[in-house]
Amino acid sequence: MRRAVWLLLGGWLLLAGTVRAEGLVEITDVVKRAFKATPGGHLELEMDRGNVEISTTAESAVYVEVIRTLQTERREEAERLLEGHQLTFEQEGESIYIKSQLSEDGSWRFWKRKDIRIRVEIRIQVPRRFNVTFTTGAGNVDLRDLEGTVEGETGAGNVTLRNLRGTVQISTGAGNVEVTELEGHLEAETGAGNITVKGLRGSADAETGAGNITAEFVAPPEKDSRFESGAGNVTVFVPARAGFVLDASTGIGSISSDFEVRIDRDWISAEARGTVNGGGPTLRLEAGLGNVSLRRL
Known part of the structure; x- marks a missing residue:
């Protein structure tokens, strides 16, 4: 049975940046999670957009940091749309599952507006001996210092x-x-x-x-x-x-x-x-x- 993360290192951190010349407000949201994981485990990442960076740690743990930056006209709208960006963290045995996806409900139409811009970046640390599977719709992937099986697919990046x-x-x-x-x-x-x-x-x-x-x-x-x-x-x-x-x-x-x-x-x-x-x-x-x-x- 999959279980929830055992340690929450950080929650949502909403920061209002300076107003852009085009009248957009920038909101940054940071989510952090940590899982107990021994060497030889498995990470499975699925995301529809954004850049991914996977490196290693000497600890028996998996650390995840998701950074979402949104530019829109109103802060209230940005916060509501961030809630529509689905983030899932699960663990089943020695396997860690992470999913990042824009909502498929009615709020989807807002993400397609020209005055809304979003950037997603996921940074992950795993034990050096670990297996990784990733799927991304669009975005760059940087993976280093790993010993194990790596399987990955990206639509564009x-x-x-x-x-x-x-x-x-x-x-x-x-x-x-x-x-x-x-x-x-x-x-x-x-x-x-x-x-x-x-x-x-x-x-x-x-x-x-x-x-x-x-x-x-x-x-x-x-x-x-x-x-x-x-x-x-x-x-x-x-x-x-x-x-x-x-x-x-x-x-x-x-x-x-x-x-x-x-x-x-x-x-x-x-x-x-x-x-x-x-x-x-x-x-x-x-x-x-x-x-x-x-x-x-």
């Missing part, structure tokens, strides 16, 4: 991941994905945006519909890996002594390699196949419209 260990599955409808220092397996997909991976130890499967992909293995690939762009360049760096099998192609573009592999060029397309340093996992590089480059690190 950038995703930044730093210093992670485990399996990571990320998708965004439109936005960039940036991963720095990952030990494990990465699955990343964006409909339109760049994918950048630095300091990878493990394997990856990354795809963008329109955008560039740049990936850096700092250790030989441990499993089959794929990097594919529908429209954009694909550049992958691999340690000089890494063993792998290359399978690369481009529909319209060129292929270049620092390793000894065979490259077959057509009028507008190219393919490259070859076994490098005795072989190993397959490294698949593909660009529908763009150049493919394999570089020695």
Whole structure:
């Protein structure tokens, strides 16, 4: 059975800022919660809009801070509309559930007015060894210093991941994905945006519909890996002594390699196949419209 939060660190804090030049009053609301949670637990976050920042704490706890900033003509209206922004905090065993959503009742029409502006930001701290699942309609996500499984989806927004260990599955409808220092397996997909991976130890499967992909293995690939762009360049760096099998192609573009592999060029397309340093996992590089480059690190 899910239970309520065990400690309330702060309630609603309503602050009236200065009146904007356009006649709008700014109201800030801060909600804080804390949960007991041991390493190995699970955080599930669902929100319709706003930015998310997830980091770690040395304590056996999950700390949550929700900051909502609303600009409107009247303070009274702002307070009433904030009450219509649904915030849910629940705990079931070692799983923490957080939901942030604009009301679906009749007050929804007020949120769509041009003279009302709202910003939502959620900051969360979890134990370093923890599993995270998030879903956002629109907003940026920043997650760092975590050991566990990460699964996330955003309709529109950038995703930044730093210093992670485990399996990571990320998708965004439109936005960039940036991963720095990952030990494990990465699955990343964006409909339109760049994918950048630095300091990878493990394997990856990354795809963008329109955008560039740049990936850096700092250790030989441990499993089959794929990097594919529908429209954009694909550049992958691999340690000089890494063993792998290359399978690369481009529909319209060129292929270049620092390793000894065979490259077959057509009028507008190219393919490259070859076994490098005795072989190993397959490294698949593909660009529908763009150049493919394999570089020695």
